[in-house]
Each structure stands twice: as structure tokens, then as C-alpha cells.
Amino acid sequence: MFTKRIIPCLDIKNGRTVKGVNFVNLLDAGNPVELAQQYAKKGADELVFLDISATQEARKTTLELVLHVAEQVNIPFTVGGGIGSVSDVDALLKCGADKVSINSSAVKRPELISELSAKFGNQCIVVAIDAKQIDGIWKVHLAGGSIPTDLDLFEWAKEAQDRGAGEILFTSMNHDGTKNGFANGALAQLSKELHIPIIASGGAGSIAHFEEAFTKGKADAALAASVFHYSEIEIKTLKQKLKEKGIAVRL
Amino acid sequence: MKLVIIDYGAGNIKSIQFAFGRLGVETTLSSNKETIMEADKVIFPGVGEASSAMHMLRSHELNTLIPKLKQPVLGICLGMQLLCQHTEEGNTDGLGIFQTKVKRFATEQDIKVPQIGWNTVENVTSNLFKGIPEQAFMYLVHSYYAEMCPETIATTTYGTSYASALQHNNFYGVQFHPEKSGEVGSKLLANFLEL
Numbered sequence: 515m516f517t518k519r520i521i522p523c524l525d526i527k528n529g530r531t532v533k534g535v536n537f538v539n540l541l542d543a544g545n546p547v548e549l550a551q552q553y554a555k556k557g558a559d560e561l562v563f564l565d566i567s568a569t570q571e572a573r574k575t576t577l578e579l580v581l582h583v584a585e586q587v588n589i590p591f592t593v594g595g596g597i598g599s600v601s602d603v604d605a606l607l608k609c610g611a612d613k614v615s616i617n618s619s620a621v622k623r624p625e626l627i628s629e630l631s632a633k634f635g636n637q638c639i640v641v642a643i644d645a646k647q648i649d650g651i652w653k654v655h656l657a658g659g660s661i662p663t664d665l666d667l668f669e670w671a672k673e674a675q676d677r678g679a680g681e682i683l684f685t686s687m688n689h690d691g692t693k694n695g696f697a698n699g700a701l702a703q704l705s706k707e708l709h710i711p712i713i714a715s716g717g718a719g720s721i722a723h724f725e726e727a728f729t730k731g732k733a734d735a736a737l738a739a740s741v742f743h744y745s746e747i748e749i750k751t752l753k754q755k756l757k758e759k760g761i762a763v764r765l
Numbered sequence: 766m767k768l769v770i771i772d773y774g775a776g777n778i779k780s781i782q783f784a785f786g787r788l789g790v791e792t793t794l795s796s797n798k799e800t801i802m803e804a805d806k807v808i809f810p811g812v813g814e815a816s817s818a819m820h821m822l823r824s825h826e827l828n829t830l831i832p833k834l835k836q837p838v839l840g841i842c843l844g845m846q847l848l849c850q851h852t853e854e855g856n857t858d859g860l861g862i863f864q865t866k867v868k869r870f871a872t873e874q875d876i877k878v879p880q881i882g883w884n885t886v887e888n889v890t891s892n893l894f895k896g897i898p899e900q901a902f903m904y905l906v907h908s909y910y911a912e913m914c915p916e917t918i919a920t921t922t923y924g925t926s927y928a929s930a931l932q933h934n935n936f937y938g939v940q941f942h943p944e945k946s947g948e949v950g951s952k953l954l955a956n957f958l959e960l
Contacts, residue, residue: 581779588944
């Protein structure tokens with residue numbers, strides 16, 4: 515039985531988790547390794563680390579962090595943020611990251627997807643896309659959603675797939691932070707038009723939202739941050755409820 | 766115990782090293798023939814594209830060495846596929862240990878390719894799965910699968926049912942990543958150490 519994945523996302527800056535977390539039994543909420551272990555125990559299927567460090571110096575800290583996570587955590591994890599070259603990816607994979615996610619750098623130079631896929635295989639290349647629906651049209655945005663482009667979400671996602679992306683991580687800027695649910699219409703369209711897995715991101719606020727992302731949105735995985743970090747939704751409870759609704763999950 | 770991971774330039778071996786480290790077992794990375802032959806147990810990893818991985822094996826002259834090994838050998842992911850007769854990926858001949866062929870998942874079957882995520886293993890038969898229940902979840906990432914054959918020791922269904930683990934004499938192969946499959950995967954690696 516193949517299952518839908520639940521993926522907590524951790525923002526990392528200078529080797530530490532940025533957003534506060536509200537876990538009992540956590541000695542150091544800023545320690546990404548400890549947090550990752552807790553999530554693995556709670557039943558997370560994968561983890562995403564998003565490096566929001568601004569400097570190259572800080573990124574070296576991230577490499578050390580990746581090494582520690584790989585050493586301690588027995589579920590797969592993806593690292594994203596500021597990745598712009600084949601050598602960046604080589605370094606992350608050598609430290610034990612299972613997958614990398616690229617975003618703005620791929621929009622600026624789409625050949626990067628082809629180069630990475632050829633060298634490392636498409637299974638470890640996630641293309642993250644931030645998009646905003648403006649006048650009914652989904653436009654790709656850069657730099658965490660602040661810079662609009664002329665690219666259409668669906669055309670760009672198709673190109674990313676054809677160039678060798680193994681998965682698409684789609685964040686709706688209209689839904690991100692609202693806790694009103696995922697962008698299920700756009701998700702379903704992506705899932706229909708593409709043959710690679712789609713990860714839903716942006717808008718998780720309740721268990722029903724996850725259910726809808728899988729049923730209406732046809733997503734293969736759902737990613738969220740704050741609802742998990744603040745224990746508003748417990749992953750075990752979430753998965754039990756999804757199972758009751760007939761959605762295949764790993765329990 | 767001397768546990769050697771064959772290092773021929775294909776894939777993420779750090780995770781495998783760390784997984785054995787969590788079991789308290791040290792590993793040696795090597796492409797050296799003597800080191801591999803003298804090992805008590807051998808891990809044959811692999812991630813990436815089949816034809817280039819075979820090319821790398823040949824350049825280290827490991828394609829002739831591996832089939833001669835007498836100690837327990839565990840092929841993981843692409844490592845398992847390269848122990849088969851042939852794979853459609855790059856129309857590549859494998860090492861021919863397992864009498865089966867490797868094919869690409871058909872996207873027409875309404876499945877996403879690659880398969881990325883957790884799936885169950887069923888019909889488990891070998892000591893490799895000792896203490897691991899039927900329908901245990903393992904983490905898989907792949908676009909190609911081994912067809913069922915008499916050497917199948919576990920099956921998984923994704924569009925079609927396929928061999929997710931194989932065994933021939935001292936050779937074992939798993940399509941999933943035990944090093945990334947939580948406690949269950951860790952149990953399988955511990956079982957391999959006890960073979």
C-alpha cells in the first residue's frame with residue numbers, strides 16, 4: 515500500500531531553527547537535529563530543511579548541520595534554500611541529504627535542472643515553485659514570493675519535469691500563512707498534467723485541509739510548518755484521522 | 766566484523782554508513798579488490814543512472830569481482846538492480862546474479878514516476894526479514910523495478926506487483942532504502958549483520 519506523505523518543514527538560519535516551536539520534552543527548540551528526531555518519532559514521513567541564511571559563511575554551518583541530521587535521523591530529508599550550482603548540490607548530498615530543492619536559481623537558469631538531474635538522478639531533485647494567482651492566472655514568483663515573473667505555474671512545472679525534476683513542491687502565495695486550506699484547484703491541475711509527484715504547501719490549518727489536499731488536490735504529499743511546530747496538529751492524530759477517511763498513510 | 770561498503774562513485778553512501786553507525790557498527794568504504802574480498806559482509810549501494818554506474822563498476826574492475834564474492838552481499842536500490850540480468854535503464858546488462866529483468870514503471874497506469882515515498886513489503890520469506898511483520902513500511906525512490914522471479918523474497922505493489930527484495934545464495938538485494946526506513950529498516954540492516 516503506497517501512502518501519502520506528511521512533511522514538516524523547518525526554517526534554518528545559521529544552523530538553528532528559526533521559528534519557535536512548542537514541543538514538550540524538547541530540551542533545545544532551536545536545535546534542528548533534536549527537532550528532526552522528534553518529528554521522526556512522531557511519524558513524519560520526510561523532513562524539509564529550508565536554509566534562509568543570507569551569507570555563504572552561514573551556509574557552511576548548514577553543511578555541518580546536514581551531516582548531523584543524516585547521522586541522527588533515520589527518515590529521508592530534503593535541503594533547500596540558496597542552492598545555485600552543481601557543486602552546492604554535490605556538497606549537500608555528500609553530507610547525507612537525500613534530496614535538494616531548488617527554486618529561484620532554476621527559474622533564472624533552467625539548464626540547472628537538467629545538469630543536476632543528469633549528474634545526480636532525477637530522484638533527488640525537487641523543484642520548488644512559489645506562485646500567486648493574479649486575475650485568475652497563476653504566476654511564478656521569486657525570492658520567497660516577493661518578485662513576480664511572467665512565468666505561468668503550469669508551463670514552468672511542465673518544463674521542470676521535462677528537464678528532469680523528480681518532484682514539484684508547489685507553494686501557493688495566496689494560501690501560505692492563511693491557515694485556510696491548500697490551493698486544491700491548482701494542485702489537482704498540476705497532478706493531472708504532470709507524471710511526477712506533487713507536494714502541496716501553503717495554507718494548512720486543520721486536519722480537514724490535509725484531507726482535501728489529498729482528495730480534491732490529488733497531492734502526493736503535504737508540507738506544513740507552524741501547525742506542527744506549535745503542536746496545533748499532532749502528526750499521529752492527523753494520520754489516524756486521514757486513515758479513518760480512507761486515505762493511505764503510514765502508521 | 767569487517768563490513769565493507771563498495772565505493773565506486775555511485776550515490777549517497779553517507780546515509781548507509783550512518784545507519785550502521787546507529788547500530789554501533791563501523792564500516793569501511795573501499796573500491797579495493799583485496800579489501801572487498803576479505804570483508805565479512807559487503808554492501809553494494811547505488812543511486813543514479815544504471816549504465817553510468819555499470820561503467821564505473823567496470824572502470825574499477827568490480828564487475829568481475831562482485832559475482833565471485835562468497836560472503837553475504839546486500840545490494841541496495843540501484844545496487845540490487847545491477848545484480849539482475851538486465852535493466853531497461855540505458856539498455857544495460859547487469860551482473861546476472863538474480864535471474865530477472867528490470868523495467869520502467871509505466872506512467873499510463875495512473876501512477877507517478879518516480880515512486881517516491883513509503884510502501885509496504887509483502888510475502889516476506891528470508892531471514893533478512895526476521896522479526897519484520899508483513900506489510901511493514903519501507904521508503905522507496907525509483908523509476909525502475911525488478912520483475913517477479915523465483916528469487917523474490919518480498920513483493921511490493923505500485924501499479925504492478927514487483928520484487929522489492931531478492932535472494933540468490935549469499936546475494937541479497939533490496940529495492941527500498943533500509944537506511945532511511947526508520948526502525949523497520951534498521952532492523953533489516955541488523956538482520957543482515959547476523960546472517
